[in-house]
Amino acid sequence: MDHYLLETINRTTEYIEEHLLETLCLDDISGHVNVSKFHLLRIWKGATATGLMEYVRRRRIALSLGDLLNQRSNIEYISAKYGFSCERTYNRAFKEEYHVTPAKWRRSPSPLNILDRFNADFMSRAGDGLVFFRSISVLPPFSIAGPTYSIHAEDNLLSQAAARYGVEFFTLSRSRIMNPVEKDVYIGFTSIPEPFTGSMIYQPSLQINHSSIIPPDLNIKHIKPHKYGVFTYIGLHRPEEITPHSLSEIWEYITSTWMPTVPFQLEEKFSFEYINYAKGNKHYCECDLYFPISGL
Template sequence: MMEWVERMNGAVNYIEERLLEKLDYTEAARWACCSAYHFQRMFSFITGVSLAEYIRRRRLTLAAFELQHSEIKVLDLALKYGYESPEAFTRAFSNLHGVTPTAARLTGTSLKAYPRMTFHMSIKGAAEMKYRMEELGPFRIVGLSERVNTEQAFRVIPQIWATAQNQGVFERLWQIRAEGDFMGGILGVCANGEFGENEEFDYLLSVKSDQDPPEDMVSFDYPACTWAVFDAPGGPEGIQEIWSRLYTEWVPSSVYDLAYLPAVENYLPPEEGRNELWIPVVKRGQVELVGDSD
């Protein structure tokens, strides 16, 4: 667990040392030995704030310090902290601090300071996590794909499912399932070629299939991989609970790292009363062996 703490603090150090630059989320994630997609999700689940919001708060905290302790112009400060115009900087500054940059210079003005984040080891795990390990060869998933903004994912993805249900998509997917499908459910997969390196990703509503995708669908091919498969209570809330515990409890204490491959949310038929979260993993220290192009 100490090794995991050191990795996360290394990622934060990378971010803090480059707050005045255009940050490379992929490089920050390498410090944590996971993909940018997993790093952003892990950061959010652990801290309760998105990575983008943390960076925004830290930049505006430093900007407030400069306003109070230097004669720097608002225009120069806006450019220094990555804003395209003084107006954009003023809006962001006012939304966070509740006052304009000009008012922030006045003695007695109340401002907000967000200190840099540091990860520490804590003891968790009073409740059991039911999981199994699977070694699988290559397989394909086929389904509908929609581009989703990372920051809007928790709002947009439920809408994708609701629309799919109303339009009979599930029935179509069920018809192209592979025989002997070992997953047995409708799959939600956050996938793109960079595995989360961008601010957007492709969300696939899919099934395991041996067929070529129909004209309006796409496919994604998984290589042979080791999977950690977690039982989750029925419903989307159960999956989200397992995601949170995966990042905060299982990964820090296990002997595995998250592989550079998309995870699979496996929504089983309602009569099952449960769902599954499939996580591609590699033995700790070997994360670059899967999906890493370097």
């Protein structure tokens, strides 16, 4: 399954890059990689955080910068060369991307952050899916509510206890929380007690705010503002069907390739998974994994 995901992403990238100076539409791309349009859009957005046709547009704009620096090419010609219907459309897209018009940038070129060709080499296979580093993000303080469980780490890999508790909460108990921030967003919060004795505290939860109504038997946790390393896992299955093998390889990827490079400054050890069920279905899972680096 992971080979299928990587192959789909790589073939899509190659086809787009080879045809940027030609007419490109979603039907052409999905037909070439032999994946339904709906499914391809989900996979691509999950892997790149960019819409498929948005990627095409932004790559064309990035490539056009070289032509703008060539004073012999007028802007009308450049806009047509890169597939824009007219100069006005190109000007609008360029300004939306770089906050300056093509003509003004040509007169006074300045450094720009561009969208380069997508590189799937930074993705790692994780069981039935792919995991990759997404970003460094800062989150303000937030609060969650849900039951808490003490789970032995090794037992969790074997029995998937956290996943079972999460499914039970999300399907049977989340409706008991009135006015959550996002009713379709699941947050699985894991904290590591000090000293570590082999067990972790797991809290399947929803994010809440001052207007939420919380049943008294659920626990409320307040998380301070932090800087996080964010990873994304995508797989062709339901979120609750992630396997112990996938979990093990996700942890191996994060702990061996990323954590050794990061100077952690934390008062407590925790992490959480963020799953927007509105993005998934029985054939697609997308999960963001947040690992705090330091408090703010």
